[in-house]
Amino acid sequence: MKQICVFLGFLILMSCEYFNVKKTSSDAILKEELQTFNWNEVDEYPSFPECDSAISKQKRKQCFEYVLTTHITRFLQKDTIVVTQNIEDTLLLQLQISEKGELSVLHIKVDSLTSQEIPNIKDLLLHGLDSLPKIFPAIKRGQQVKTEFKLPVIISVN
Structure with a gap:
């Protein structure tokens, strides 16, 4: 036992x-x-109020880029730009949107010919971005996050 x-x-x-x-x-x-986490992807892209009706993530991204590009284009078309040669260029804007929805320009890549013909092109772009409507920041896992992206802007002056 x-x-x-x-x-x-x-x-x-x-x-x-x-x-x-x-x-x-x-x-x-x-x-x-x-x-x-996949730190290169967000759950929701930054958006403008008019993009709220877009259902899918991709449609919201396209709407955001469209509104941003259209706003810049309209602003640049208001000014009369005089050049000595035709300009066909794609500018590259590197932008950042903070967690609070504040847009800042990190870098503007401009071709030397465009800079020579339109010396104030960077100032024009910055002024065009100043009058943007309210931006809602990107969201990752329920939190508002800072995002950076590059936006091509086509300049065509004859």
């Missing part, structure tokens, strides 16, 4: 190993969760 009790006690002690729980810190869980 003693041998059976000792054997049962030994089995119980050995089976306690199955009940050991590995303690995981909240920092480790957060670190693991952050590694699963």
Whole structure:
């Protein structure tokens, strides 16, 4: 009987190993969760009020780009730009939208010929962006986030 009790006690002690729980810190869980994110994609792209009716993520992105490009184009068409040669150029605007929906220009890439013919092109673009309607920031996992993107703007002056 003693041998059976000792054997049962030994089995119980050995089976306690199955009940050991590995303690995981909240920092480790957060670190693991952050590694699963795709930081290059957002759940919702930045948008303008008129883009709220777009249902899909892709349609909202297209609407945002269309409104932004159309606004810049209309602003540039208001000014009379005089050039000595025809200009066909694609400018590249590198933009950032903050978590609060504030737009800032990080860089404007302009061809040297365009800069020579229209020396104030960067100022014109910046002034055109100043009068944009309210921008809703991008959303990632329910949080408003900062986003950066590049927007091509085609300049055609004859």
